[in-house]
Amino acid sequence: MKNPPIPSNEADRLKELYSLKLLDNLPDEDLDLITKLASDICGTKVSLVTLIDTNTQVFKSKHGTELEKTSRDIAFCSHAINTPDKMLIVNDATQDERFKDNPLVTEQPHIAFYAGMPLSTKDGLALGTLCVLDSKPKVLSASQIESLKSLAKLVERLFESKQKSLDLEKVYDQLKLHKDQTEEVAYTIAHDLKNPLDSIHGFLELLQHESGTSLGDEALEYIDYAKQSTQKMTSLIYEILAFAKVTSQRDEKEQVDVESLIQNIMELNLPTIRSENIEIEFNNLPVINTSKVSLSSVLRNLIGNAIKYRAAERPLKIKITIKDKIDEWLVKVSDNGKGIEERNLEKIFRPFYKENNANTDGVGMGLATCKKIILNLGGKIWVDSQFGERTTFSFTIPK
Structure with missing residues (x-):
């Protein structure tokens, strides 16, 4: 048996392997689909995505075997990674001087056929292989070889995606x-x-x-x-x-009765609501699973804003609706108040922003806080308004 040589770029190769954390989270379901497809295409019992560590060959994905790793010094793939751009094919390992007395050939799993395409980074560092093997000698067709190379490219793309995910x-x-x-x-x-x-x-x-x-x-x-x-x-x-x-840490979620929440907010504003003949309309609102503290803060701010910026020439009407959007709740708080000038619509969620014509108390942090809360919950918030007539604040809450 011929021991596999150590690649000249071994230190860089291992550094890249560890930085990608590919040895974590075994096995990988996406790779399992590829190894099964490789075996189906090549007509072999076993297919593997291997990673070559310092002393061990680890199976990141496997099809047709229960083995999880082998020693590196007897691994066929340890030979393959020395030629990153070339597939290693051994048609009959029992007749090959490099492998005929290899324990993986003479004992279980009795490898007779091996074909492995190195899995390389853009810098040419071979981290392991996509390989197929069988207990009988075999010759792959040209189309099978090309298919195996294509699948190896797909594995490399998944590794690149892993790198981008880690960078993010x-x-x-x-x-x-x-x-x-x-x-x-x-x-x-x-x-x-x-x-x-x-x-x-x-x-x-x-x-x-x-x-x-x-x-x-x-x-x-x-x-x-x-x-x-x-x-x-x-x-x-x-x-x-x-x-x-209001930090990025989400509050504990619970079943929230939104109608009761609104009733509590109305009680806080009851003197103004009665004296100004303000109407707040809401019907058949659902019980939703979210942070009660966060939702209460957002609704309190939006209802308070509608009251604060009501039009002097007509009684204020506020309407609150919630729509079921499959994977999220869409909440709308509409009013017939002063409205917002179109040029200011993108500014109102900024901290300390107040309308130029706003003769009210406050420093302009309410809507900025609302936006921060909704983003922390994983939703989004926006506003639609017609100056002098109406305003609708909409936000989503993921289920």
Whole structure:
């Protein structure tokens, strides 16, 4: 028996093999389809996708055998990877000087025929093979050889897809780290600003209370302005804190009665709803499996926005519907309020954005928070509006 030589690029070959994590998650269902097809085309009992590790030949996919690995020094594929662009064919291993006394030939599984096409990266690093073998000598036709080569190319494409998937995972991890760090900084800054603002507001009240009228009307007016400014800044900080707390970690899902959720939101706004004759319409809404906290936050913001930006010339009507879209729920919150100018439709989900004509409280974080929540749930959110007439916010929640 002739021992297989070690490829000259062995270190790079093994580095690539490990970086792709191909030795993990065995077996592979996609590859199992290919190995079965290889055996069917070539008329062999066994077909394998092999990976050559330091001392072991590992079967990433197998058809027709229960073996999971062999020693590298007796593996036919260890010979094949030395010629990355060429198929190794052994028509009768019992008559081949390299293999006739090989334990895989003289003992189980008694290999007599072998054909293996190396599986190479774009840099020419052969990681293993797609091979077919049988216990009887055999000669493949030209079309069978070409088919086996084509299947090997398909395996290589799957390996390339694996590489791209790993690259995307790295990018995702980096983005998540950056996102988490950004949110942590925002939370820390907002939290640290809140305390001195509270102190300033307290000192202003103390000054206003103890000085009485001795400061004069103009000075007291300036103190009121300063207090209003600190209150606005405090509101801004609270909204930044709320936004920063909405992380990519999803809340625990549960069965949510959406109608009860809306009733609770209506009770929070009951004085305004009664005094302004606001109508909120919803009928036969389903119970859906999602995060109750997240869904409540989104609906509360959207209903609150509709109330905040209602038209003065007509009573506000809000309609909430939910459609079953097979693999997701489509939720719509429509109103007949002021509407949004078309040029501003893409801006409204930005943090701190407010309509130029909006004379309302708030700092413009509500819709940004809604978008963040929906994206974290795996859905999407968008808006359709006709300025001066109506607005519909739509979002999806995956089932």
